[in-house]
Amino acid sequence: MAKILVVDDEEHIRLLYSEELSEEGYDVITADSGYKLLEKIEQEKPDLVILDIKMVDYNGLDLLQDIRAKFFDLPVILSTAYDTFKEDIKSIAADYYVVKSFDLSELKNKIAMALEAKYSQEE
Amino acid sequence: MDAEVIANSGEVKEAEIVVSIPSYNGKYDLTSTVRAVDKGLTEFFPSKSSVIINCDYSNNGASRDKFFTTETRIPKIYVGRQDSGGKGQVVRSSLFKGMELNASMFMIVEPDATNLQPGWIKKFVEALEKNFQFVAPLYVHHKDEDLLNSMIIYPLTRALYGWRIRRPVGGELAFRKELFERILEKDIWNQYVSEEGLAVWLSTLAMCLRQPMCQVFVNQPRKTAPKEEKEFVNYFNDTVGTVFSLMESLENYWRKIKWSRPTAIFGLGSDDAEPPEELETNIDSLHERFLGGFRKYEEFWREVVSQATYTKVQEIRNLDMNHFSFPAQTWTTILYDFAIAFRGKDAEYREHLLEALLPLFYGKALSYVKRTERMSVQQAEDMVETECMVFEENKPYLISRWNGA
Numbered sequence: 280m281a282k283i284l285v286v287d288d289e290e291h292i293r294l295l296y297s298e299e300l301s302e303e304g305y306d307v308i309t310a311d312s313g314y315k316l317l318e319k320i321e322q323e324k325p326d327l328v329i330l331d332i333k334m335v336d337y338n339g340l341d342l343l344q345d346i347r348a349k350f351f352d353l354p355v356i357l358s359t360a361y362d363t364f365k366e367d368i369k370s371i372a373a374d375y376y377v378v379k380s381f382d383l384s385e386l387k388n389k390i391a392m393a394l395e396a397k398y399s400q401e402e
Numbered sequence: 403m404d405a406e407v408i409a410n411s412g413e414v415k416e417a418e419i420v421v422s423i424p425s426y427n428g429k430y431d432l433t434s435t436v437r438a439v440d441k442g443l444t445e446f447f448p449s450k451s452s453v454i455i456n457c458d459y460s461n462n463g464a465s466r467d468k469f470f471t472t473e474t475r476i477p478k479i480y481v482g483r484q485d486s487g488g489k490g491q492v493v494r495s496s497l498f499k500g501m502e503l504n505a506s507m508f509m510i511v512e513p514d515a516t517n518l519q520p521g522w523i524k525k526f527v528e529a530l531e532k533n534f535q536f537v538a539p540l541y542v543h544h545k546d547e548d549l550l551n552s553m554i555i556y557p558l559t560r561a562l563y564g565w566r567i568r569r570p571v572g573g574e575l576a577f578r579k580e581l582f583e584r585i586l587e588k589d590i591w592n593q594y595v596s597e598e599g600l601a602v603w604l605s606t607l608a609m610c611l612r613q614p615m616c617q618v619f620v621n622q623p624r625k626t627a628p629k630e631e632k633e634f635v636n637y638f639n640d641t642v643g644t645v646f647s648l649m650e651s652l653e654n655y656w657r658k659i660k661w662s663r664p665t666a667i668f669g670l671g672s673d674d675a676e677p678p679e680e681l682e683t684n685i686d687s688l689h690e691r692f693l694g695g696f697r698k699y700e701e702f703w704r705e706v707v708s709q710a711t712y713t714k715v716q717e718i719r720n721l722d723m724n725h726f727s728f729p730a731q732t733w734t735t736i737l738y739d740f741a742i743a744f745r746g747k748d749a750e751y752r753e754h755l756l757e758a759l760l761p762l763f764y765g766k767a768l769s770y771v772k773r774t775e776r777m778s779v780q781q782a783e784d785m786v787e788t789e790c791m792v793f794e795e796n797k798p799y800l801i802s803r804w805n806g807a
Binding site for chain 1: 532534564566568612614615616619658659660661662663664665666667670780784
């Protein structure tokens with residue numbers, strides 16, 4: 280069972296993602312900010328991270344750079360309310376991005392693709 | 403030994419950083435490049451021992467003299483080859499020389515950039531110091547620049563090997579000794595690599611080895627003189643030939659890869675990016691070259707690509723300039739079909755095959771240029787990314803036809 284870490288400062292998003300992704304068979308853990316995120320990744324060893332771009336105290340794109348520098352092959356999906364972030368070159372270090380929605384089919388599809396890509400390289 | 407090596411008076415015996423600059427028959431004046439490399443190494447890495455190697459694949463002395471008369475604080479070594487070989491061959495010789503010097507970090511600097519900055523050396527070497535094993539460049543670029551890379555090399559290598567290295571063709575590249583040793587263990591080399599295909603060869607093998615890789619953001623355009631036609635045709639054949647030939651050698655790796663992964667981006671700073679220079683693309687010339695391909699290669703194309711793709715190519719032929727469009731799906735299957743046709747064939751057939759692909763490439767390039775005409779660079783990049791997804795989605799087609807070939 281793949282473990283997914285959801286990093287988002289909005290509680291209802293964390294709840295929504297947790298419920299729906301757990302139903303899909305994923306083991307979901309959450310974090311409400313970017314505080315000590317690298318340590319959390321080190322400890323929990325998730326297979327994939329879903330990262331909110333705009334949190335109150337943290338910039339998701341900066342966190343993405345930190346994650347990539349330390350865990351070069353950990354899949355990260357950016358979760359965002361708007362797609363204007365694409366103008367920032369940092370965003371290309373993400374596996375995929377999804378615009379936040381109550382319909383999680385796009386997110387589930389991207390999770391499956393990112394994990395498939397990771398596992399295919401590990402074989 | 404067929405390589406002639408002349409060390410400078412520094413009698414270099416060891417170096418941590420090796421920067422290798424290829425040259426050919428004095429075509430490029432290395433002076434400004436060597437000075438920029440020298441400044442980059444002395445200013446940013448004063449405590450490290452470094453050497454600059456000019457690897458010359460003509461050995462007529464023109465480049466060597468220019469190289470040694472350029473004053474530098476970093477010691478220099480000249481490696482020239484008298485045998486035929488090509489750029490790839492002589493760069494490899496210079497890398498072997500670096501191995502003899504027990505270097506841990508290697509950088510290849512192409513001499514064609516007219517605006518190489520010391521800061522570029524800093525970014526690449528710093529990325530190696532952060533323990534990235536392979537470092538590829540991300541230059542600011544015009545949306546019509548280097549279409550061979552955007553239309554063929556990037557989408558193919560990404561779909562095949564599963565890493566989104568935007569410029570597997572270089573110009574500048576850097577890597578650590580450990581990675582190079584593992585690349586050499588693969589023992590894969592051929593004529594295309596020994597000519598112009600070395601950068602693609604290095605990038606591809608680095609992707610297969612799954613070592614930490616990053617792309618360095620160079621916030622300036624890489625300014626070069628446009629390639630002359632003959633030079634471009636050779637470059638096209640060598641780079642595409644390298645990708646196709648590596649597909650045979652690395653079949654067991656790429657067949658299992660699904661989708662693609664990003665890399666880390668290094669060298670992002672607060673400095674504003676310098677905009678690229680204006681570039682005018684002659685769309686009439688691209689159209690003529692595309693249509694000209696039908697006169698010479700129509701029957702051959704029919705043999706190489708599937709019937710459905712061939713029918714689509716005929717439809718594209720009949721489109722006027724205002725409505726000209728080369729769909730990503732058609733382009734993807736053409737490239738996959740050509741790669742399959744390349745497999746196991748002799749050199750003569752392969753040469754003909756690559757020549758026959760060129761007019762189709764011009765058609766695809768025309769379609770891209772027209773479609774992105776009013777787009778920003780970002781929008782054009784998004785389109786390249788979307789087309790790359792078509793390559794990834796159609797990989798089962800490639801595998802299925804590869805299995806049946």
